[in-house]
Amino acid sequence: MSQTLTEIKQLLAGHGLRPKHRLGQNFLHDHNHLVRILDAAEVAAGDVVLEVGPGTGALTERLLAAGAEVVACEVDRDLEAVLRERIDTSEDRFTLVVGDVLADKRTLNAELLDRLASRRFKLIANLPYQVASPLLANLVLDHPAMDAAVVMVQKEVADRLAAPPGGKDYGALGVLVQAVCLVRRVGVLPPSCFWPAPKVSSAVVHFQRRPEPLTDDPHALAGLLHTLFGKRRKQLGAILGRGVDWPAGVEPTMRPEQLTVEQLVALSRLNLS
Ligand code: SAM
Secondary structure (H helix, E strand, O other): OOOOHHHHHHHHOOOOOOOOHHOOOEOOHHHHHHHHHHHHOOOOOOEEEEEEOOOHHHHHHHHOOOOOOOEEEEOHHHHHHHHHOOOOOOOOOOEEEEEOEEEEEEOOOOHHHHHOOOOEEEEEEOOOOOOOOHHHHHHHOOOOOOOEEEEEHHHHHHHHHOOOOOOOOOHHHHHHHHHHEEEEEEEEOHHEEEEOOOOOOOEEEEEEEEOOOOOOHHHHHHHHHHHOOOOOOOOOHHHOOOOOOOOOOOOOOHHHHHHHHHHHHHHHHOOOH
16 A cells, blocks of 8 residues: 555645755655565554654654554645545544654654653654754654664764764764764665655665663753764864873874764763864
C-alpha cells in the first residue's frame, strides 16, 4: 500500500497543488526505500512516532499500519486536506499538528510538544532540508524523551552527522549528536527516488540515544563546539588561551577537528566558553 508516483501526483493535482520547493517538498515514491526506513526504525505496535513533514502521507500510512501512534507536524496548510483524504483522521492513533515544527531556531512547536505529552518517542521522517540541522540539534539538546530517530536528510548532512574526527565533515552538529546518540548511516538514495528529483543525493541516518550519554550537559558542549568550530583552522591554544588544564591526549597545538568526541566532552567539562 505504498503511494506510487502517479498516485502522489494525482493527490496533489486533485487539490490543485504542486510541490513547493521552498518547503523542501520532494516526495519519496520509492517503495523499497520506504520499507528500509521502517525496518531501520523497528517500529512496533504502541510506539509513539513523531513524523515531521508527512506530505501526502506515504510514510504516515506505513507507520500507522505498523501499529504506531503517529504525531505528525506539517507546515503546509494546503496538504492538510490531502492528508485528511488519505488518512482516517478519526483514528485516534493519528494526530496532525498544522504548523512549523520549530517555534524558533531553538524551540519546538508548542502544540506538538503538548501532543507528545512528555512520552518517549521515535522521530521517523523524510525531513525538509531547511529544517534538518536545527531540528536534530534541538531534539538532542532539549528532548531526552526522543529515544531514537531514523531520518532522511541530504547526503551532505548525513556525512556531517556520522563524521569521524579529522576530516572536513567533522563539526559541531556531528559531535553534539554523537555525544548523545549512537549514529550510523543506513543508506544513500539517488535523486530519482523523489518527485520532483532534488539536485543532491539523500541518505538515511539512524540514531539511538546512548544508554549513558557522554555528556550530561549538552548545552555546555554545544557552546564550546560553537566557539571551537567557528575557528576550526586555528590551534586550540590560540582559541582558548593559556592556563587551560588540557585533558589527556589534548595539546594546545591541535586543531578542533583533531579531537575525538570524548576529548571535546572532557574539554567542555572545564567550562571554558
Ligand atoms: N513525508 C513525505 C514523503 O516522504 O514523501 C514528504 C517529505 S518532504 C521531503 C518534507 C515535508 O516537510 C513537506 O511535506 C513539507 O511541506 C514539510 N515541511 C517543510 N518545512 C516544514 C516545517 N518547518 N515544519 C513542518 N513541516 C515542514
